[in-house]
Amino acid sequence: MTDLSPAPAFDDEKLETWAALATLLEWLPAALDSQMQRDSDLTHFEYGIMFALSDAADCTLRMSTLATYSNSSLSRLSRAVARLETKNWVCRVPDPSDGRYTLASLTDGGREKVEQATPGHVDLVSRLVFDTLTPTQTRQLHNISLRITSAIRAEGGWQP
Amino acid sequence: MTDLSPAPAFDDEKLETWAALATLLEWLPAALDSQMQRDSDLTHFEYGIMFALSDAADCTLRMSTLATYSNSSLSRLSRAVARLETKNWVCRVPDPSDGRYTLASLTDGGREKVEQATPGHVDLVSRLVFDTLTPTQTRQLHNISLRITSAIRAEGGWQP
């Protein structure tokens, strides 16, 4: 939705800003996904799951915690983890202390995979975002992002 | 991927900025889609198609032009337009001057639909983005978005 979208009520400045933001919203995730797919045969979402696990104590988290961290529904997470399980990068066991919980852990192979995939990802984010912005702009982007996400949260009911 | 993602090589400031941006990247499109779906039973993408048509001469564009405007593959567009056609909001005819092109046009019903859907969409973008930013921040966001999208374009081969 690059340069179309809601003209009617916006003045020129807002319209151009919205067009630029809409392009960013579409292209940046696509760029990240595409690099991850190409270099590591993972979706960005799957990488996020494995990265979160690699950062946790014992490389283990409850599915519900992981769902929060990865900003996804339990259903989406369940399938993604199932995929990762077939590749032997993650395994699931019922929590011994409460059988309703499921614990997901990275395997050794999974740890390797994350370590292999991370540098390329960090590089790309650096190139696309931080290297193209001045330190001042980076701070501005930080503030702006926080403001908009707060507004979304305030708007109500639909962060997963 | 709210607050996980690539820690390793980023300092704290970059990490927090990236976390905030990643959240924005996930939530803002979801918020827009969700409003559009709820109020008008359209995806944001379908709305974009119809909006682009409503803005064109005779409410008509070639499929390939429309694909560029809506930043999508021809395949995705073809299906989306097929869906809109079954609801009688859009119709397709071969271009009489060159049978390889297909012309997509809004029907009268489609025009009405766009007019009905637009105000709510504009409102939401206003509330989530422009009302939460100062005029200075709006200009900053404009510049920042342009810089990042240029970097993506420069990075090469994968805007559709």
Added chain:
DNA sequence: CAGCTTTACTTGCTTGGGAAAGTTAAACGG
């Protein structure tokens, strides 16, 4: 302690998108 409720997932169904093969129409080369 038997039954209802709640919590934490998982699974079946349907839908949308990407990749690649198929189709039809112009263009070009000999």
Added chain:
DNA sequence: CCGTTTAACTTTCCCAAGCAAGTAAAGCTG
């Protein structure tokens, strides 16, 4: 002017995601 390319779609196949229904373990209630 006939055969091959190329362009512009369209369609088929497969996978991922949302929704809603299903399941199993805890907890609570009378």
